[in-house]
Amino acid sequence: MQIAIVLFDGFTALDAVGPYEPLEHLPGAEIVFVAEEAGPVRAHTGHLALTADRTLAEVTRPDVVVVPGGPGQTPQMGNGRLLEWLREADTASTWTTSVCTGSLLLAAAGLLAGRRATTHWLGLDTLAAFGAEPAGERVVFDGKYVTAAGVSSGIDMGLALLGRIAGDEQAQLAQLILEYAPEPPYDAGSPHTAPAHLVERLRTRSRFTPAG
Amino acid sequence: MQIAIVLFDGFTALDAVGPYEPLEHLPGAEIVFVAEEAGPVRAHTGHLALTADRTLAEVTRPDVVVVPGGPGQTPQMGNGRLLEWLREADTASTWTTSVCTGSLLLAAAGLLAGRRATTHWLGLDTLAAFGAEPAGERVVFDGKYVTAAGVSSGIDMGLALLGRIAGDEQAQLAQLILEYAPEPPYDAGSPHTAPAHLVERLRTRSRFTPAG
Helix, strand or coil: CEEEEECCCCECHHHHHHHHHHHCCCCCCEEEEEECCCEEEEECCCCCEEEECEEHHHCCCCCEEEECCCCCHHHHCCCHHHHHHHHHHHHHCCEEEECCCHHHHHHHCCCCCCCEECCCHHHHHHHHHCCCEECCCCEEEECCEEEECCCCHHHHHHHHHHHHHHCHHHHHHHHHHCCCCCCCCCCCCCCCCCCHHHHHHHHHHCCCCCCC | CEEEEECCCCECHHHHHHHHHHHCCCCCCEEEEEECCCEEEEECCCCCEEEECEEHHHCCCCCEEEECCCCCHHHHCCCHHHHHHHHHHHHHCCEEEECCCHHHHHHHCCCCCCCEECCCHHHHHHHHHCCCEECCCCEEEECCEEEECCCCHHHHHHHHHHHHHHCHHHHHHHHHHCCCCCCCCCCCCCCCCCCHHHHHHHHHHCCCCCCC
């Protein structure tokens, strides 16, 4: 089973690495990082680059597509080559997935119209504008389409997807290896629980360019 | 404030990216990925490389040192150049930190003797053999030494450290941006909650080379 994780300038690193880490525990899986050009691809802060080992043109029929988001996602919504690749890959994929604002790229490619989906909480209105039905869950399955909320939710998505593909026990094993028993030091990870003035500050600052 | 995240062949990607992502929300911070040689450094699965932008020799006095773990950590415990760099960097650091079996490298460098610390649950005995006092918490502060448990705990560590450095509000803002309100699909992230046969399988398979 081939899993393609798509990189582009300005992606958010944890969006990509979050699902990658549990999916590496899928027996026999080949995970390949892809981008328009092979080589290092910078995350949005500029301080980190992940290597794309293959070009989009070289990986045309992955079984699983994973699309991260990030501030760099906005210009990609007008990148016809990438959107065409997503549409083509989707015709053959078993699972088409995203983390954070990666779902806005799937939506821009026309793949989420009429489907239940999610994205970073700052991007839900944009998702709706593409005809998707924003859902309140952290990980949303709608047929073969799996979308996750902001940034860190990709870990939950990766484990849930691993469970669907390889069974609950394999996913539990991965969770144990990753010691994923989270203990956030604050209760500020959702706009429903974070201090209201912080939610408002982010809404004002970055309605259409969420950080994840 | 300069934050150096140390890479070596066979590290676990989430160990490094977990703390990186929240620490990127430290105002004015420069995060630099370092390794013995600059260039792409492969994570333990071989499917992903992160770029080390600077060599260890070029970054000698970071304010914060972050050491990830991973299966590749075991041979590094005999890497005198790396251990010497850790000791030198520690003489000037404000915070010396690790994720997963990265603490075994700190311990091998002689930095954790007599200190409360933690590591991946499979590595706690090894940590004790270096004279550290294994603690049961997910993130352990002992003075300027901050160690985290397995793999995914680096996110919790990064947020907690951000809070100590920049204040609770900045850390809450980062948590909200990262939408870190985790919902693991299983309750198997700790040896205390995972199915016993899976815990036993991992203990048998990899006592001294945990995957994280």
